[in-house]
Amino acid sequence: MMILVTGGLGYIGSHTVVELLGNGFEVVIVDDLSNSEKFILENIEEVSGKKFTFYPFDLKKKELLSQVFQAHNIGGCIHFAAHKSVGESQEMPLKYYENNLFTLIHLLQEFKDRELSNFIFSSSCTVYGQAEHMPIKEDTPLKVPKSAYGKTKQMGEEILKDFARAYDKKVSILRYFNPIGAHPSGKLGELPVGIPNNLVPYITQTAAGLREFLSIWGNDYPTPDGTAIRDYIYVVDLAKAHVAALKKLLACEENKVIDIFNLGTGRGVSVLEMVKIYEKANNVNVPYRICERRSGDITLAYADVRKAQKEMGWRSETTMEEALKTTWNWQSYLNTKD
Numbered sequence: 001m002m003i004l005v006t007g008g009l010g011y012i013g014s015h016t017v018v019e020l021l022g023n024g025f026e027v028v029i030v031d032d033l034s035n036s037e038k039f040i041l042e043n044i045e046e047v048s049g050k051k052f053t054f055y056p057f058d059l060k061k062k063e064l065l066s067q068v069f070q071a072h073n074i075g076g077c078i079h080f081a082a083h084k085s086v087g088e089s090q091e092m093p094l095k096y097y098e099n100n101l102f103t104l105i106h107l108l109q110e111f112k113d114r115e116l117s118n119f120i121f122s123s124s125c126t127v128y129g130q131a132e133h134m135p136i137k138e139d140t141p142l143k144v145p146k147s148a149y150g151k152t153k154q155m156g157e158e159i160l161k162d163f164a165r166a167y168d169k170k171v172s173i174l175r176y177f178n179p180i181g182a183h184p185s186g187k188l189g190e191l192p193v194g195i196p197n198n199l200v201p202y203i204t205q206t207a208a209g210l211r212e213f214l215s216i217w218g219n220d221y222p223t224p225d226g227t228a229i230r231d232y233i234y235v236v237d238l239a240k241a242h243v244a245a246l247k248k249l250l251a252c253e254e255n256k257v258i259d260i261f262n263l264g265t266g267r268g269v270s271v272l273e274m275v276k277i278y279e280k281a282n283n284v285n286v287p288y289r290i291c292e293r294r295s296g297d298i299t300l301a302y303a304d305v306r307k308a309q310k311e312m313g314w315r316s317e318t319t320m321e322e323a324l325k326t327t328w329n330w331q332s333y334l335n336t337k338d
């Protein structure tokens, strides 16, 4: 079966394409390379030993998208393509609403017009905001996200619920917690663009000597060591969850399906703990300084992952130490490319 993967040269998309190919699916990728690079294409082929079709264009170009559906017998879509910088979305909200919502709507229109089903959407734990109770369950009340980025995810979820209901479609909404790590081959990973905002890329660049020190944003949170706690999920485990979600949709005989799954490990890890695990895993030193809290940050978020385990037989398998080791291979590979 042919699966359309939008944003398939990106961080999570590229790992998922490897898993899809390994599970016998054929893949068509649409990616405009706005946040990825062409060498990832060759690396996916090298790592998977399989070929796929690639179209380099912006999904907002509706006519080009239509031609892809015309040319291929698409059996489902995993929609990763989106802009994802929380900070930038506050500066340029229209860029985010336009890209993240128009691309989704264009795809859904093709699905409606061509009577296709099986649509998987990359959502985020950002839709929960600071939840009152841990672990966070899928039916935990959502809060209006603070960032325009987060709002595009919440709006995307609402659009998809209406889509599934009105047109009898099968949809899976996957709420990722904090994806980390790289492919064990060292050939796929998160591409650094400028100064990293996310914790693990920043730790990696600090350990590699590219940054002087890590700023830890606050040690006065009400947590055991005072630093904020998140649920860091290894990207290959996350990629496997997409295959599980797709297989579940394909096996389901009903229509009007809306699956919603948290994808995390179910365990919370503090910023300081992450630094310590990173140092031990890679035998490196990560200098850090304690700084003021970062505006908009929450204290604590980790997932209740029982639903994903029960309903699609998926759970994270990789230890934090193993996951963090892979970032070092990826950084070493990037160093050789420069």
Ligand code: NAD
Pocket (backbone or CB within 6 Å): 006, 007, 008, 009, 010, 011, 012, 013, 030, 031, 032, 033, 034, 035, 036, 057, 058, 059, 060, 079, 080, 081, 082, 083, 084, 099, 103, 122, 123, 124, 125, 176, 177, 178, 179
């Ligand atoms: P990424 O930026 O690495 O990948 C996204 C890919 O989509 C990029 O290759 C980019 O070039 C492409 N793209 C963006 N807009 C496009 C357009 N209009 N047309 C064609 N291609 C386009 O991001 P990622 O980390 O792999 O995230 C994938 C998805 O998961 C996104 O929807 C993101 O919001 C969501 N998500 C990510 C995280 C995270 O921390 N990485 C957490 C939760 C949810």
Ligand code: WQD
Pocket (backbone or CB within 6 Å): 084, 086, 123, 124, 125, 126, 150, 177, 178, 179, 197, 198, 199, 200, 202, 214, 215, 216, 217, 218, 228, 229, 230, 271, 294, 297
């Ligand atoms: C993790 C922790 C920081 C960098 C973001 C998005 C969210 C989702 C995942 C897409 C926090 C601390 C970080 C640093 C630090 N993305 N930190 N020094 O904020 O949980 O979530 O990515 O959907 O929407 O907001 O992830 O990796 O930025 O931060 O101390 O240099 O590390 O304060 O406690 P976050 P993160």
